[in-house]
Structure formats: C-alpha cells, structure tokens
Amino acid sequence: CDYGIYLGAGAENSASARHLANQVCGLKLYLDQTYGPLCLDDLASLDTHVRHWPKQRPLAVHAEGRSLAAALLVAAIHDRPIHVCHVARREEILLIRGAKERGFQVTCEVTPHHLFLSQDDLPRLGTGRSEVRPRLASPADVQALWDNLEVIDCFATDHAPHTAEEKDGPNPPPGFPGLETALGLALTAVRDGRLSLEHLVLRMHRNPQRIFGLPDQPETWVDVDPALVWEVRSDEMHSRCGWTPFQGMRLQGRVHRVTLRGQEVFRDGQVLAEPGYGRDLCT
Numbered sequence: 001c002d003y004g005i006y007l008g009a010g011a012e013n014s015a016s017a018r019h020l021a022n023q024v025c026g027l028k029l030y031l032d033q034t035y036g037p038l039c040l041d042d043l044a045s046l047d048t049h050v051r052h053w054p055k056q057r058p059l060a061v062h063a064e065g066r067s068l069a070a071a072l073l074v075a076a077i078h079d080r081p082i083h084v085c086h087v088a089r090r091e092e093i094l095l096i097r098g099a100k101e102r103g104f105q106v107t108c109e110v111t112p113h114h115l116f117l118s119q120d121d122l123p124r125l126g127t128g129r130s131e132v133r134p135r136l137a138s139p140a141d142v143q144a145l146w147d148n149l150e151v152i153d154c155f156a157t158d159h160a161p162h163t164a165e166e167k168d169g170p171n172p173p174p175g176f177p178g179l180e181t182a183l184g185l186a187l188t189a190v191r192d193g194r195l196s197l198e199h200l201v202l203r204m205h206r207n208p209q210r211i212f213g214l215p216d217q218p219e220t221w222v223d224v225d226p227a228l229v230w231e232v233r234s235d236e237m238h239s240r241c242g243w244t245p246f247q248g249m250r251l252q253g254r255v256h257r258v259t260l261r262g263q264e265v266f267r268d269g270q271v272l273a274e275p276g277y278g279r280d281l282c283t
Contacts, residue, residue, distance in 0.1 A: 005024055059081065084106065085108075113178055
C-alpha cells in the first residue's frame with residue numbers, strides 16, 4: 001500500500017524539526033505517555049514545536065484530558081491547525097466540540113476500538129491484551145463519541161500489531177491491531193443505522209485526504225462486498241500480530257479487491273502486490 005510517515009516530536013528536535021516538514025505527512029506530538037520514548041512533558045517544547053512547524057503541514061497530537069486543553073490553547077495562540085488523534089472520552093470530544101464552535105482550527109479522529117469496545121470488554125480481553133493508549137473507556141464515554149459523531153472528522157485504526165506473545169508477556173506493550181477490521185466495523189454501523197455510507201466515505205477517505213494534504217491517487221479504488229457477513233478470526237488476519245480484539249464478532253461488509261495505481265494488489269484474502277510496490281505519498 002502507499003503510505004506516509006510521521007516525524008516524532010521530541011525535546012531534542014523542537015527547533016530543527018521544521019526542516020523535515022516536506023519529507024513527512026505531519027508532526028506527531030505525544031503529550032501523554034504511550035509506547036516508546038517520545039513524550040513532551042514540558043510546555044516550552046510543545047510551544048516551540050507548534051510555533052516553528054510550518055502552518056500548511058499537519059500537526060497531530062496524542063493528548064488526553066488536560067494535555068488536550070493545553071494543545072488546543074497553544075495551537076490557537078500560534079494560529080496553527082491541529083489534529084487530535086484517537087479521542088476516547090466524553091470530556092475530550094465535548095472540549096473539541098466547544099473549540100470548533102469557537103472557531104479553533106481543530107480536527108479529530110477516533111479509533112474503531114474506542115467506538116466498539118469499552119471497559120466492559122476488559123475481562124474478555126485479559127490484562128495484557130487490553131493494554132492500549134488511550135485506555136478503553138466507559139460505555140458512557142463510548143456513547144458520547146457516537147452522540148457527537150458530527151464532531152469527528154476521521155476514523156483511524158491506530159494499528160499497533162504487537163504479537164500475542166508480546167501482549168501476553170510480563171511487560172505488554174499498549175496497542176491493538178485494527179487495520180483489517182476497521183471497514184467491516186464501520187459498514188456494520190451503516191447496516192445498523194448508526195452511520196450513513198456517505199459519512200463513512202467522508203471519514204475514511206475525503207477528510208483524511210484533505211487534512212493531511214494527500215494527493216489524488218489515479219486508478220486506485222477498493223471494491224467492497226457490502227452484503228457479506230463474516231466472523232472475525234485471528235487465524236484469517238494478515239497482520240503479523242496473530243490476534244485481534246474483535247475476535248468472534250460477526251460483521252457485515254468486507255473488502256473484495258484493491259486496485260492501486262492500476263494494478264490489482266489484493267483479492268479475496270490474498271495479497272498480490274510485490275513487496276516494495278507501495279510509495280511514500282508525502283515526499
């Protein structure tokens with residue numbers, strides 16, 4: 001598949017990161033701890049990154065609770081658009097709604113696992129496999145995301161293919177695989193009347209293309225069987241991780257074929273593309 005790569009914001013590159021802006025799809029700022037060493041825990045680094053990053057290039061933040069409020073304020077002070085990744089809680093989606101209503105340049109995304117899973121799923125998943133950041137929230141938080149769907153610009157998987165062995169080990173890394181189940185979950189929501197097909201396309205294609213300045217992809221499309229009902233099974237996933245938090249769910253709608261730049265690269269569960277066929281869309 002074609003792709004783009006984020007540049008990670010750290011304390012050491014706050015002044016120099018802007019020089020790489022034209023080589024990446026955006027700058028990713030972690031204001032709350034997740035997997036890996038990148039975490040901006042001081043306001044000065046956040047301010048410097050936001051102030052120097054080119055206004056026409058995306059700024060994406062992992063920010064929860066008070067960190068989200070800080071990110072929104074700093075972006076507004078410097079008149080910069082900001083994109084909030086994987087919103088999970090009622091207080092956060094309502095804060096973003098309020099910011100949008102006041103003219104802030106903010107967009108946001110939610111993941112399928114924060115829309116379709118909650119703390120009620122923790123016993124089923126188990127201690128290690130339920131580790132994810134942001135953590136799974138309460139059923140009331142999940143409902144708040146659905147109730148404020150018009151505020152949500154994108155559906156994004158935050159796909160993290162940590163293996164079953166890693167997740168079941170003594171120090172399980174946070175993150176869920178979600179790439180192969182995202183469309184099926186969204187199409188099931190369309191079937192159930194929770195989402196329109198038009199709004200699905202808007203959040204999974206048009207808005208991401210607009211927010212991240214992605215070019216048009218000629219002769220590229222996805223063929224979907226919207227009527228196909230299938231059961232999510234770990235042993236049928238292509239991801240290297242070997243498990244899925246949606247195991248056993250019955251979904252309606254599945255990818256039949258993918259054509260990328262005129263070449264058929266996927267059909268009925270088989271990857272046909274040669275390794276290396278994907279291109280970096282942001283360079």
